[in-house]
Amino acid sequence: MTWTIAVTAPDLxxxxxxxxxxxxxxxxxxTDNATDAELLALVQRERVDGILARHGVSGRVMQATDSLRxxxxxxxxxxxxxxxxxxxxxxxxxxxxxxxxxSVAELTIGLLIAVARGIAGHDVNLRAGRWVKGPAGMQxxxxxxxxVGIGAVGKRVARAAIGLGLTVVAYDPYLNALxxxxxxxxxxxxLLPRADVLSLHCPLTVETEGMIGxxxxxxxxxxxxxxxAARGPVIDEDALVAALRSGHLLGAGLDTFRDEPPxxxxxxxSLPNVVSTPHVGAHTGYANEAVSAVxxxxxxxxxxxxxxxxxxxxxREVLG
Numbered sequence: 001m002t003w004t005i006a007v008t009a010p011d012l013x014x015x016x017x018x019x020x021x022x023x024x025x026x027x028x029x030x031t032d033n034a035t036d037a038e039l040l041a042l043v044q045r046e047r048v049d050g051i052l053a054r055h056g057v058s059g060r061v062m063q064a065t066d067s068l069r070x071x072x073x074x075x076x077x078x079x080x081x082x083x084x085x086x087x088x089x090x091x092x093x094x095x096x097x098x099x100x101x102x103s104v105a106e107l108t109i110g111l112l113i114a115v116a117r118g119i120a121g122h123d124v125n126l127r128a129g130r131w132v133k134g135p136a137g138m139q140x141x142x143x144x145x146x147x148v149g150i151g152a153v154g155k156r157v158a159r160a161a162i163g164l165g166l167t168v169v170a171y172d173p174y175l176n177a178l179x180x181x182x183x184x185x186x187x188x189x190x191l192l193p194r195a196d197v198l199s200l201h202c203p204l205t206v207e208t209e210g211m212i213g214x215x216x217x218x219x220x221x222x223x224x225x226x227x228x229a230a231r232g233p234v235i236d237e238d239a240l241v242a243a244l245r246s247g248h249l250l251g252a253g254l255d256t257f258r259d260e261p262p263x264x265x266x267x268x269x270s271l272p273n274v275v276s277t278p279h280v281g282a283h284t285g286y287a288n289e290a291v292s293a294v295x296x297x298x299x300x301x302x303x304x305x306x307x308x309x310x311x312x313x314x315x316r317e318v319l320g
Contacts (some may be wrong), residue, residue, distance in 0.1 A: 009054035016292025059085030072299035098152035100282035105156035111253025141165030146195025149202030204231035232257035
């Protein structure tokens with residue numbers, strides 16, 4: 001049977017397209033992903049069997065079609081998909097878990113070094129003809145990194161941090177096994193006072209939204225660094241701005257924000273002790289290609305009725 005697949009972007013990497021072509025799929029692209037208007041019109045006009053979601057899929061889109069049988073995320077995060085509506089309509093939402101984890105972990109370590117050594121500021125000074133060596137940076141070796149969420153990305157960050165000479169302590173209430181050399185913190189409150197570097201790698205859920213607020217930032221040691229390569233809303237951004245301006249934190253390295261893209265006058269972008277990237281943790285050539293293939297394979301397997309690892313399904317109760 002020929003499946004009709006909607007891709008919520010104007011393109012898809014060749015390995016993903018190859019998977020869909022080999023399965024005989026008809027592939028339709030959404031050229032404007034700023035809103036769901038085009039995707040909504042597409043599912044109303046066409047009998048769409050599956051959505052390969054590079055961007056969000058709203059409940060409004062899912063409610064507008066009776067043919068949709070699966071949503072497959074182009075990545076590990078799923079907060080851009082209306083899971084409640086998908087579950088209510090019996091639509092599995094699949095993720096390409098762990099495929100881009102190495103790329104995200106590498107960016108996290110890059111942000112750590114950039115903040116600790118003031119690399120962005122030194123670059124600006126040199127380009128402006130200023131030979132300024134101060135202030136002294138932080139040596140991360142010998143410090144303690146606290147990781148919140150020790151899944152595929154968190155494990156890789158932990159291994160890299162240990163290699164740099166940091167002690168690593170992790171808090172994750174949902175995982176029992178920790179990488180070798182990583183200590184467990186029983187609670188977030190136990191973790192925070194030890195974390196010279198706080199690195200966030202948890203999904204965005206009702207439980208984690210705003211999890212790091214003013215009191216949590218105040219519990220960090222003076223001069224700590226905060227890294228967020230998870231999802232922006234995990235941190236109360238107003239509280240983070242205040243902690244950075246007060247000098248309590250040395251700095252922050254951020255790849256994600258509550259609003260993406262953030263407004264031009266977004267306060268965090270004006271602070272000299274913040275290094276920011278535009279949600280590019282998974283944006284490497286290898287990760288883009290590998291994730292496209294896995295997301296497409298997940299989608300085709302589900303539509304064909306072939307077995308799929310339940311751990312890849314966010315709302316696995318619909319597999320029943």
